Every structure is written in C-alpha cells, then in structure tokens.
Amino acid sequence: MAFYGWPFSQCQSLSTPLEVQFQSGIRLLDIRLTDVKGRLIAYHGAYPQKTTFQEILVSVYNYLNSPAGSRETIVMSVKQEAPSSVFSQLVHDEIAVGAGGRNMWFLESRIPTLGEVRGKVVMFSRFGNGDGWEDGLNGMGIHPTYWPDSVKDGFSWMCNDTTVYTNDWYHIPSFLSIPEKVALSTGVLDSAPPDTPGPVLPIAYFSASSFPLAAPQTVSQGFGWPSWGLGVDGVNIRVARWALDQLARDDEKGGPRIRGWTFMDYFEEPQNAVVPLLVEFNFRGEREGEEGHVRRL
Helix, strand or coil: CCCCCCCCCCCCCCCCCHHHHHHCCCCEEEEEEEEECCEEEEEECCEEEEEEHHHHHHHHHHHHCCCCCCCCCEEEEEEECCCCCCHHHHHHHHHHHCCCCHHHEECCCCCCCHHHHCCCEEEEEECCCCCCCCCHHHHCEECCCCCCCCCCCCEEEEECCEEEEEECCCCCCCHHHHHHHHHHHHHCCCCCCCCCCCCEEEEEECCCCECCCECHHHHHHEEEEHHHCEEEECHHHHHHHHHHHHHHCCCCCCCCCCCCEEECCCCCCCCCCHHHHHHHHHHCCCCCCCCCCCCCC
16 A cells, blocks of 8 residues: 555555456555544554555455455555554454445465355454453454564564464665575575474565665665666566576476465566466475366367
8 A cells, every 4th residue: 555655665566456466466465554633544653644544445345245356365454654552453443334244355374275254354463462452362364473674594483383484684784686686585485304203384575775885666666777787677577587597497296385365565566467377386395185177188
C-alpha cells in the first residue's frame, strides 16, 4: 500500500492498486497501519497512504469472493507504524466489523496447508502481545517471536513446529550494496540446512533503502544504462536472473524446490517479468502426495 511519498516512502506504482496486484499473481501483502484518532490508516513510516484498513479489507474480500479468487489464499503481514497503546485491539475490532468478518481469516498460530485456507486471509501479525485477542498470541495467526532490526545475515524464529528463516536487511549503505543484498535475500530461499528439524518457511525481503544514495526506486529498478556500463542493475532484474538460473537447473527431481514468501518494491518492474518467474517455482520440485502435485504421464 506504499503508493505515496516519493522518493523514500513510495514503494509501489500508483498504477498497481491491490486489484491489479491480485491479477498479477501477488498473494502476500505488506500492510503498515497507524492509529489515527481511533481508525487504522495505511502508512509507510510517517507518510499517510490515503487508504483505510476497512478499504483494504473490502478489496481483499472482493477478490476472494470473485470467480478468479475463490480458491486463492492471501497472506497479510500487518505491522504497526506508530506508537499506540490500543493498536492491537483496533486491528482485532476492525477485522470483526470489516468485510468478511473474522470468518475470512485464518488466525491459528501455525503455518496452514493451502487446502485449509483457500478463500481466506492468513494473518501474519508483526504487532502486539496477544492483548485483546480471544486466544492471546495463539489467536493472532503467524506471530514472530523474534525480529531484530535490519540484520544483514538474517535470523530464524519458530512458529509452532516450523522454522522460519528470514532475511530483512533493508537498511543498506548505498546502491553499491545491491549485489550483496540480492545474494543474501535469495540465499534464504535456497534449501534449508540439512540438520533443520521439521518444516521450514523462508521469508525474503527484496526491498531496501537508505538516505541519500538508495531510494526504493533506485534499489529495485537500478539506474542509467547498465548494459553499456553506465549504471547499475537494480534488485528486481537481478532477482529475475537468479530465478531464471534456478529454473534452468535440470536435476533428478525435475528442478529446484524453492518455496517461500518474498516481499518486493515496484514488483511490476522490469516489464512484469519477476512475479511469473517466482510463481513458476510452485511447479518445480514437486513431491508426490503434496497438495497441487500433478501426476505426469
């Protein structure tokens, strides 16, 4: 929802509202909210994004109740952007009275299967301690127990029996750090360490910025004419190349097994190329017996 506040608060194009994002294959939303006189409004940092939480819920509800979206799942990361002693309670209450109500949400404290949550929103709560929620922290969906600020090498935390590997290194020194940023964020999507017990969920943040030499648009899209040696490739084109390299691998399991969540600024650049490549990973490295597995003749 970060459509306003160029150059540092804007992270998506005005031409890509939620409806367009859903049509483009986006299923993971990063929603930042601020309590403004008892109402939740979308903000990015200190900059208002001119949309209420209720309007966001209407967009999500309409998609999940459309023919195209009725069997889809939306994961919504909700984060508090400004101090408020009642923020958690407001999220709880606005969900209850918003489009779809609580029935639209999966609020258990575990990673569900897709079969459990088709037509629903999975809560990823980056706020609160359980106050005001019926089951406390166990009723706030997927809730990180640990989230250090902009750790370069990433970190891990537990959601029930699932190990969540996360890289959210967003405060890079300058655009010169773009190659390292891409290497670290894509690295978390690779196979989990062999000694990891139980299920694994990787979360990679491809977004990053810093003042004054790394605005979100610069980091994501690059600048100049890199092919002529006069500029720098951005994160998105580098992620697209990484994805193409992974998809080109031809191992005995039919391709790389990459599963996870990715957050990306200006996702439609370059030329709407990145999201289809990431979606393609769903069909590589399948295992017989999993939901969605296609038996090939």
